[in-house]
Amino acid sequence: MEAAPTISTQGLTRRFGELLAVDNVNLNVSPGQFFGFLGPNGAGKSTTIKMLTGLLAPSSGRIEILGLDLEKNPVDVKRQIGVVPEGMALFGRLTGSEFLNFAGRMYGLDRETAAKRSAELLDFMQLADQPKKLVTDYSHGMQKKLAMAAAVIHGPKVLFLDEPFEGVDAIAAGTLKSMLQGMIARGATIFLTSHVLEIVERLCSHVAIIQKGKLVAQGSLEELRAGVEAQTPVAGDDAMPGEKLTLEQIFLRTVGGTRKTEQELSWLG
Amino acid sequence: MTDLTPTLHTRGQLAAMAGLRCRLFFNSLRTRRGKMELVSRIIVSLAFTVAGLGGAVGMGLGAWYFVSESKPEYLALLLWPVFLFWQVFPVMATAFTNNPDSSDLLRFPLSYRSYFLVRVVYGAFDPATALGSLWLTAILLGITVARPALFFWAALILITFAAFNIFLLQMVFAWVERWLAQRRTREVMGVLFIMLMLSFQLIGPAIEHFGGRSKPQVQRWIEIVKPVQQVLPPGLAADAIAQVSHSEFMTGWSSFVLLTVLAMAMASLLHLRLRAQYRGENLSEVRASGKKDKIQGLRMGWSLPGLPTVISAVLEKEVRYLARSGPMLLTLIMPIFVLVVFRLGGASATRHSSFLMRAPDMAFPVAAGYTLLLLTNLVYNNFGGDAGGIQFFYAAPVSFRQIVLAKNLTHTAILVCDIAIAWLAVIFLYGPPRLDVALASLTGVLFAAPLNLTLGNLLSLYSPKKIDYSAFGRQRASQTTVLASLGVQIVLMGFGIGIFVLARILGNYWIAVLIFLCLAAISISIYALTLRHMDRIAVERREALVAELCRA
Numbered sequence: 001m002e003a004a005p006t007i008s009t010q011g012l013t014r015r016f017g018e019l020l021a022v023d024n025v026n027l028n029v030s031p032g033q034f035f036g037f038l039g040p041n042g043a044g045k046s047t048t049i050k051m052l053t054g055l056l057a058p059s060s061g062r063i064e065i066l067g068l069d070l071e072k073n074p075v076d077v078k079r080q081i082g083v084v085p086e087g088m089a090l091f092g093r094l095t096g097s098e099f100l101n102f103a104g105r106m107y108g109l110d111r112e113t114a115a116k117r118s119a120e121l122l123d124f125m126q127l128a129d130q131p132k133k134l135v136t137d138y139s140h141g142m143q144k145k146l147a148m149a150a151a152v153i154h155g156p157k158v159l160f161l162d163e164p165f166e167g168v169d170a171i172a173a174g175t176l177k178s179m180l181q182g183m184i185a186r187g188a189t190i191f192l193t194s195h196v197l198e199i200v201e202r203l204c205s206h207v208a209i210i211q212k213g214k215l216v217a218q219g220s221l222e223e224l225r226a227g228v229e230a231q232t233p234v235a236g237d238d239a240m241p242g243e244k245l246t247l248e249q250i251f252l253r254t255v256g257g258t259r260k261t262e263q264e265l266s267w268l269g
Numbered sequence: 270m271t272d273l274t275p276t277l278h279t280r281g282q283l284a285a286m287a288g289l290r291c292r293l294f295f296n297s298l299r300t301r302r303g304k305m306e307l308v309s310r311i312i313v314s315l316a317f318t319v320a321g322l323g324g325a326v327g328m329g330l331g332a333w334y335f336v337s338e339s340k341p342e343y344l345a346l347l348l349w350p351v352f353l354f355w356q357v358f359p360v361m362a363t364a365f366t367n368n369p370d371s372s373d374l375l376r377f378p379l380s381y382r383s384y385f386l387v388r389v390v391y392g393a394f395d396p397a398t399a400l401g402s403l404w405l406t407a408i409l410l411g412i413t414v415a416r417p418a419l420f421f422w423a424a425l426i427l428i429t430f431a432a433f434n435i436f437l438l439q440m441v442f443a444w445v446e447r448w449l450a451q452r453r454t455r456e457v458m459g460v461l462f463i464m465l466m467l468s469f470q471l472i473g474p475a476i477e478h479f480g481g482r483s484k485p486q487v488q489r490w491i492e493i494v495k496p497v498q499q500v501l502p503p504g505l506a507a508d509a510i511a512q513v514s515h516s517e518f519m520t521g522w523s524s525f526v527l528l529t530v531l532a533m534a535m536a537s538l539l540h541l542r543l544r545a546q547y548r549g550e551n552l553s554e555v556r557a558s559g560k561k562d563k564i565q566g567l568r569m570g571w572s573l574p575g576l577p578t579v580i581s582a583v584l585e586k587e588v589r590y591l592a593r594s595g596p597m598l599l600t601l602i603m604p605i606f607v608l609v610v611f612r613l614g615g616a617s618a619t620r621h622s623s624f625l626m627r628a629p630d631m632a633f634p635v636a637a638g639y640t641l642l643l644l645t646n647l648v649y650n651n652f653g654g655d656a657g658g659i660q661f662f663y664a665a666p667v668s669f670r671q672i673v674l675a676k677n678l679t680h681t682a683i684l685v686c687d688i689a690i691a692w693l694a695v696i697f698l699y700g701p702p703r704l705d706v707a708l709a710s711l712t713g714v715l716f717a718a719p720l721n722l723t724l725g726n727l728l729s730l731y732s733p734k735k736i737d738y739s740a741f742g743r744q745r746a747s748q749t750t751v752l753a754s755l756g757v758q759i760v761l762m763g764f765g766i767g768i769f770v771l772a773r774i775l776g777n778y779w780i781a782v783l784i785f786l787c788l789a790a791i792s793i794s795i796y797a798l799t800l801r802h803m804d805r806i807a808v809e810r811r812e813a814l815v816a817e818l819c820r821a
Binding site: 053054055056057074075076077078079083085087088089090091092093094097098101102103105106107108110111112114115116119134150 | 568570572579582586593656657659661663664666667668808819
């Protein structure tokens with residue numbers, strides 16, 4: 001019997017005035033999946049992740065996380081998930097340690113556990129060097145790592161990450177990847193959006209692609225690959241016949257994107 | 270200093286920035302909140318305009334009188350109030366101040382000259398500068414009507430005086446912000462500020478000392494003060510006009526030159542600060558070197574008896590935020606100092622006529638009422654300082670009721686501390702307050718504080734504004750909030766005064782205690798009722814809050 005999905009949406013829709021940002025999206029993410037949510041800029045990725053984490057109300061549709069209706073049980077859902085949203089949701093005038101302590105207690109940990117995990121996470125993320133430094137003085141990459149630490153301090157079953165590797169150096173990215181893979185190995189589900197397709201390809205077992213608010217593909221990488229192999233290559237698609245398609249090629253074929261390589265901006269350089 | 274004449278390139282950049290501000294303004298009108306802001310701004314501007322015009326008529330008539338009576342040196346009596354208002358009002362009323370943060374512009378290929386000009390020009394768009402300029406124009410008009418020949422000279426002097434004021438104000442803001450940015454300089458500033466406030470206490474005894482003397486003695490005292498004020502900007506400006514009016518051209522010119530030198534000195538001090546900003550200084554509290562701090566042991570968060578973990582955590586966070594905000598701390602202690610200053614001044618200067626000296630039993634009610642005013646700095650924009658952290662509140666498994674309650678507990682704790690200090694000040698200055706009066710005052714606070722908190726919580730959700738706790742002299746709330754909070758204070762104070770007057774007439778303050786207790790029961794119920802709806806309102810206002818507080 002197939003396990004009930006960890007994340008499931010039915011007819012998820014979000015309008016901003018006239019603009020239909022997310023249009024009737026039906027997502028299904030199974031337990032333990034490392035799920036990549038892709039799409040061109042402005043396709044509706046961040047809007048979807050905001051709705052899935054309770055940061056934005058859907059215009060219509062239903063969201064279930066771990067079998068709980070998000071609208072009816074927001075607190076129960078939030079207790080079991082971790083989020084790194086687009087703006088990272090940090091409190092700039094606390095130190096890293098104070099912020100993690102605060103985050104832990106807001107997620108219901110007792111003082112001692114919150115303090116222990118904060119220290120462990122700061123150490124793991126290599127942020128323990130300057131305990132008096134305020135978050136506002138952290139570099140972008142350090143803030144990303146801190147936001148990630150705050151999102152996992154309570155040991156969530158589901159983790160939502162909006163562009164977690166943006167602005168993070170290679171060493172830090174390696175640290176984060178190993179932590180995320182460790183979580184997956186222990187049965188957590190991770191839902192991430194990223195523009196770095198190589199990272200998604202390396203980490204994710206399943207992928208969904210959204211374009212102009214509509215879900216245009218969903219499944220394992222192999223399923224997506226099989227689905228697009230029959231399609232005509234688009235401009236900029238340099239796949240050789242018989243060669244295994246990369247996620248970038250799958251993505252380009254799915255969204256029908258073209259790379260503008262010539263003619264424009266001739267005045268540049 | 271660099272040449273400040275704008276080149277064509279600079280003009281283009283200034284025009285682009287003016288266009289940007291214009292565009293931002295028009296874009297803000299797309300939302301209902303933006304339209305409400307505009308309406309509030311118009312109402313506030315009208316109030317300022319009425320007050321400003323009233324002052325302008327007085328200034329104009331005064332200038333006309335002094336010049337036509339051949340006493341132009343008395344123009345100093347008009348220029349000193351203009352100067353004091355121009356410099357003090359923006360510090361005392363940051364709600365109306367709009368000192369721009371131009372550091373974001375540094376990413377563009379902006380020359381230092383443009384940066385300096387932008388800071389000065391856009392920094393001048395505040396009520397103090399507008400009213401100061403209006404009053405100077407009125408003074409110029411008065412002088413011109415009395416002596417048309419003086420027009421050009423007076424215009425030159427008054428423009429220089431205005432430039433001095435603009436440079437001084439900007440310079441003070443820039444340097445205070447710099448000193449408040451780091452702990453060590455913040456502590457030095459704190460000590461200086463306290464000394465300055467304590468020095469105000471000397472004003473009362475000084476006035477009393479000189480006020481009790483005979484007319485010739487007062488005249489002699491004025492003769493001592495006169496040369497001192499003459500070398501200060503308002504005195505210099507008045508003297509420059511007066512001397513030329515008496516055909517003492519050389520003396521007039523020398524006063525003008527001195528005034529110009531002072532204006533240039535202020536500009537140079539401002540230049541020092543802005544130059545450092547332009548070069549990309551780092552004012553973070555962290556050492557610039559690669560030195561590592563000593564790794565600390567396990568540090569647990571606060572545990573406050575009787576309070577749930579979430580409330581303790583938010584309360585701790587609030588206190589840490591406030592403790593790290595120099596400008597905010599300054600705002601919080603300002604009412605207490607102003608209270609002490611006014612009281613000492615009043616006590617010493619007008620011993621026989623001061624209301625508080627005639628009715629010392631009213632000292633504690635006045636002090637408690639004044640202390641309530643400080644709540645407006647904190648309560649009416651609860652989430653402003655959280656900025657992007659608001660997303661954390663929405664993502665965390667906690668109710669907004671708890672978050673708001675924790676914030677209100679912090680505000681109440683501060684209020685209690687301030688009232689305790691006010692109590693000590695009253696005991697020191699007027700003797701211990703009567704039990705019935707003290708209880709009436711405290712029950713009055715018990716009635717007014719929950720209403721302030723209620724409206725503050727609602728406005729924090731309905732009209733939020735992102736604020737930077739480390740910045741000084743910038744608007745701390747939306748105009749709608751400022752207007753609404755002012756209205757509430759006026760109504761509540763009016764109510765409180767009415768009840769006290771009634772009790773005083775009836776000669777029984779226990780009546781006031783009883784009335785305030787009944788009102789407090791109502792206001793606490795309203796608070797509790799609103800608090801219960803915080804979660805629903807927060808969810809409804811989720812998008813607006815996140816959009817306003819998370820914007821770059």
